[in-house]
Amino acid sequence: MAFNISCAIAEIQMEKPFNPILGETFQALIDDCPVYGEQISHHPPISATFMKGRGYTLYGQFESKVHIGLNSATGSNEGIMTIEFENGQSLIKYRNFSGELSGLVYGDRKLALVGINHYLDIKNRLFV
16 A cells, blocks of 8 residues: 555656657666556557566556646546565555645645545455
8 A cells, every 4th residue: 555655646746758649658667677658548548557576566557537727636547556476475456546736826736645545455355
């Protein structure tokens, strides 16, 4: 769950924006772990991601949705992400948080992660 929250905050601070051009790719190393992303649909804008971490693999696809108001924006990356652990003991599926950003034009800029997130550990039959 902490991993999901930290990713949600990092997504908001993306330095490599995907312009929804079909086939656009992104490759990087995060602490020597390979990360890949690709724009797989133009309309609606859908991205796929894959990361091979130390002891786990993260993958999934999501559709970005944004609603912009006068001084705020709400958005979400809708889709299911999966984390597989190499020890074979856990396979976790979850959805990303939605976010609300205010203070775009005036006032203090504030970010809030909103909604309820559910985590499902398929192998251990746990639901949080």
